[in-house]
Amino acid sequence: MLAYTGKRLLIMMPTLLLIMAVGFFIMQLPANDYVTRYVLQQGQMGNSTAVLQEELMRQQFGLDKPPVERFFSWMAGFLRGDMGVSFVDSRPVTTIILERLPLTLVISALAFILSWGIGIPLGVYSATHQYKAGDIALTTVAFVGIGLPDFLLALFFLVIAFLASGQVLLGLNSPEFVNAPWSFARIMDFASYAWLSVTAVAFSGMALIMRVTRNNMLEELGKNYVTTLRAKGLPERVVIWKHVFRNALHPLVTMFGQVLAFLINGFAITSAVLNLPTIQSIYLTATMQQDVFLSGGILVLIAITVMLGNLISDVLLAWLDPRVRYD
Amino acid sequence: MTELTVATAGPISTAPVERTQVLSVRQLAFRKFRRNRLAVLGTVILLIMYISAALAGFIAPYGDRETHSEFSRVGPNGLHFFDAEGQFHLTPFVYGLDRVTDRATFKQVLTVDTERRYELRWFVQGAPYTLMGLIKSDIHLFGVEEGGKLFLLGTDSKGRDLFTRILYGAQVSLTVGLVGVILSLVFGTTMGLLTGYYGGWFDEVVQRIIEMTLAFPQIPLWLALAALVPPTLPSTQVYFAISIVLSVLSWGALARQVRAMVLSLKTSDFVRAARYSNASTTRIMFKHLLPSTMSHILVVATLTIPAMILGETALSFLGLGIKAPMTSWGLLLNEAQSVQVILELPWLLSPAVFVVLTIISFNFVGDGLRDAADPFSR
Numbered sequence: 095m096l097a098y099t100g101k102r103l104l105i106m107m108p109t110l111l112l113i114m115a116v117g118f119f120i121m122q123l124p125a126n127d128y129v130t131r132y133v134l135q136q137g138q139m140g141n142s143t144a145v146l147q148e149e150l151m152r153q154q155f156g157l158d159k160p161p162v163e164r165f166f167s168w169m170a171g172f173l174r175g176d177m178g179v180s181f182v183d184s185r186p187v188t189t190i191i192l193e194r195l196p197l198t199l200v201i202s203a204l205a206f207i208l209s210w211g212i213g214i215p216l217g218v219y220s221a222t223h224q225y226k227a228g229d230i231a232l233t234t235v236a237f238v239g240i241g242l243p244d245f246l247l248a249l250f251f252l253v254i255a256f257l258a259s260g261q262v263l264l265g266l267n268s269p270e271f272v273n274a275p276w277s278f279a280r281i282m283d284f285a286s287y288a289w290l291s292v293t294a295v296a297f298s299g300m301a302l303i304m305r306v307t308r309n310n311m312l313e314e315l316g317k318n319y320v321t322t323l324r325a326k327g328l329p330e331r332v333v334i335w336k337h338v339f340r341n342a343l344h345p346l347v348t349m350f351g352q353v354l355a356f357l358i359n360g361f362a363i364t365s366a367v368l369n370l371p372t373i374q375s376i377y378l379t380a381t382m383q384q385d386v387f388l389s390g391g392i393l394v395l396i397a398i399t400v401m402l403g404n405l406i407s408d409v410l411l412a413w414l415d416p417r418v419r420y421d
Numbered sequence: 422m423t424e425l426t427v428a429t430a431g432p433i434s435t436a437p438v439e440r441t442q443v444l445s446v447r448q449l450a451f452r453k454f455r456r457n458r459l460a461v462l463g464t465v466i467l468l469i470m471y472i473s474a475a476l477a478g479f480i481a482p483y484g485d486r487e488t489h490s491e492f493s494r495v496g497p498n499g500l501h502f503f504d505a506e507g508q509f510h511l512t513p514f515v516y517g518l519d520r521v522t523d524r525a526t527f528k529q530v531l532t533v534d535t536e537r538r539y540e541l542r543w544f545v546q547g548a549p550y551t552l553m554g555l556i557k558s559d560i561h562l563f564g565v566e567e568g569g570k571l572f573l574l575g576t577d578s579k580g581r582d583l584f585t586r587i588l589y590g591a592q593v594s595l596t597v598g599l600v601g602v603i604l605s606l607v608f609g610t611t612m613g614l615l616t617g618y619y620g621g622w623f624d625e626v627v628q629r630i631i632e633m634t635l636a637f638p639q640i641p642l643w644l645a646l647a648a649l650v651p652p653t654l655p656s657t658q659v660y661f662a663i664s665i666v667l668s669v670l671s672w673g674a675l676a677r678q679v680r681a682m683v684l685s686l687k688t689s690d691f692v693r694a695a696r697y698s699n700a701s702t703t704r705i706m707f708k709h710l711l712p713s714t715m716s717h718i719l720v721v722a723t724l725t726i727p728a729m730i731l732g733e734t735a736l737s738f739l740g741l742g743i744k745a746p747m748t749s750w751g752l753l754l755n756e757a758q759s760v761q762v763i764l765e766l767p768w769l770l771s772p773a774v775f776v777v778l779t780i781i782s783f784n785f786v787g788d789g790l791r792d793a794a795d796p797f798s799r
Contacts, residue, residue, distance in 0.1 A: 108629060109629065109632050109636060112629065112630070112633045116633065120646065120649065121645065237784070238781075240780065241727075241776070241779075241780035241781040242773065242777050242780075243734050243735055243738070243773075245735060249758075252760050253764065256760050257764075262760050355639070358640075358641075360640075362640045362641055362644065363738075363739065366739060367758075374641075381644050381648045382648055382741075384648075389645065392641075397636055397637055397638065401636045404636070
């Protein structure tokens with residue numbers, strides 16, 4: 095297994111390189127780069143001297159060199175842990191990312207745990223109570239969760255929270271806590287905001303997991319061994335959790351990577367709508383402002399996460415199911 | 422003895438054959454699909470949606486750019502059957518609307534005048550439109566009598582009828598995913614056929630590229646690509662650019678599945694027979710291999726469309742998608758971005774209902790097709 099994991103990690107390298115290249119060159123494609131846009135913007139604001147800065151700024155950002163050369167210097171820096179400097183707020187990209195990483199991870203982890211922790215039991219419940227009122231209600235909720243765009247879900251929760259508490263829960267902390275050190279009061283305040291974004295992000299993932307669990311369970315429940323187990327007089331609880339559920343888990347594990355990607359996708363837009371201080375929301379603004387290094391760095395980071403998620407799901411599968419063989 | 426004579430006479434021996442109908446695979450698949458109620462329901466809903474989108478000009482009571490500036494931000498004013506006195510009217514009607522300035526606050530207030538009633542009329546004349554680029558007309562399916570205003574789902578901040586805009590938006594929202602899927606179908610299937618059939622280094626390279634597209638998180642890449650579309654482009658080109666953006670990542674998964682099927686079919690007898698009878702490679706690929714993968718491709722396509730529709734909605738919502746003269750459901754939802762707006766004008770969220778309905782219907786149909794694609798199971 096170790097050999098397999100190692101091999102997979104090795105294969106990841108060229109794929110990663112390709113992702114970096116594609117991500118970088120996509121951002122080079124527009125005819126106007128950041129500097130042209132900046133000058134244009136300044137010109138509209140009445141600052142006509144910005145034109146004089148143009149060449150200097152290009153040199154400073156390294157935008158005067160050909161794209162291929164820039165790509166290689168960017169990549170060389172990447173290997174040394176230097177992801178370049180953001181054009182817009184002229185700080186190193188690594189600093190900006192690290193600053194936002196903890197909260198992003200906390201929210202993602204919470205959403206991930208929530209979606210699996212709730213999705214699986216609900217899926218099992220609706221499979222064992224097929225076509226009963228509970229199942230129908232859950233199925234409806236799941237379909238709404240899958241059908242409703244993430245941003246609308248976020249907005250919807252925002253409105254409910256406003257009607258309930260009279261507060262607009264944008265961001266992750268009240269204004270007075272944003273730059274405060276982490277104390278108990280701030281954690282409480284954080285919790286009062288975070289539940290909203292966590293539920294909004296976790297909801298569609300949960301719906302997906304619930305549906306898949308339900309389908310798998312139903313498929314397994316129809317098999318002959320279940321009848322045998324029941325005929326043996328095993329309690330239903332044991333039949334479900336010890337036998338059927340374990341077999342139904344198999345396809346769910348394969349979905350691990352997919353759900354991770356799903357959460358990241360949903361997160362990108364939810365963050366923008368809820369104005370969360372996460373990596374994804376700055377990715378959006380950086381992309382729109384053509385802040386190449388910042389958005390490129392984040393894109394690569396996200397891609398690595400998804401690839402690792404896929405790897406973990408494959409390894410987990412081999413670990414859980416001895417029948418799976420890799421060569 | 423009698424039995425024997427009857428049997429030789431023939432009529433009875435054919436009887437059981439008459440009773441057991443012989444069904445083709447396609448008929449079996451159709452039967453199985455029809456038995457799935459949700460899938461049928463989804464098909465019906467989608468058909469209604471697509472037909473109304475195609476006939477948007479006729480069904481919508483107003484033109485797509487017609488503004489009623491006095492009546493901006495009007496809530497849905499539904500059709501009534503009972504008037505203020507509780508009397509029943511066979512033809513539904515709407516009440517007259519008046520804009521009055523409140524003397525105390527100088528705020529524009531909308532009042533409903535129950536004195537004036539405007540009855541619903543079929544086939545009324547209104548703004549001219551062109552149906553599917555061919556038929557010019559100015560007859561609308563329904564409307565109210567002269568002087569009255571019918572806003573089934575209310576109006577937006579510029580006084581445009583939301584129901585009309587949703588119908589016109591459907592033309593974009595429902596088709597952008599379709600165009601995207603067709604693009605990725607054509608590309609993905611061709612790639613899958615080629616790589617599966619030829620193999621070798623070409624296969625290796627394409628597989629690496631596909632792995633990359635699969636590792637790319639969809640939305641971030643869509644955002645990056647959509648940001649590339651210059652804002653100065655005319656809206657029809659933006660439309661196609663967006664559908665290309667949507668299809669960039671989805672061809673890979675399809676190509677993989679087609680490849681896997683081709684790999685297993687390549688060694689089957691009918692392909693070998695075709696090769697021995699000197700069929701050209703193109704003929705083998707498109708005449709023999711492609712039809713066998715078709716049912717599977719159809720299922721994947723149906724299940725890919727909803728993701729694309731959601732993608733378009735999200736992009737337009739963020740202002741990176743469809744642009745102004747055109748309209749789409751995402752763009753309509755773009756107006757309802759803040760809590761304040763939603764609380765004040767909740768009807769602006771009504772396009773969301775159509776989005777959810779479409780996505781769920783596509784999922785139902787896809788599930789039904791998946792079961793039907795394998796008509797012999799269970």
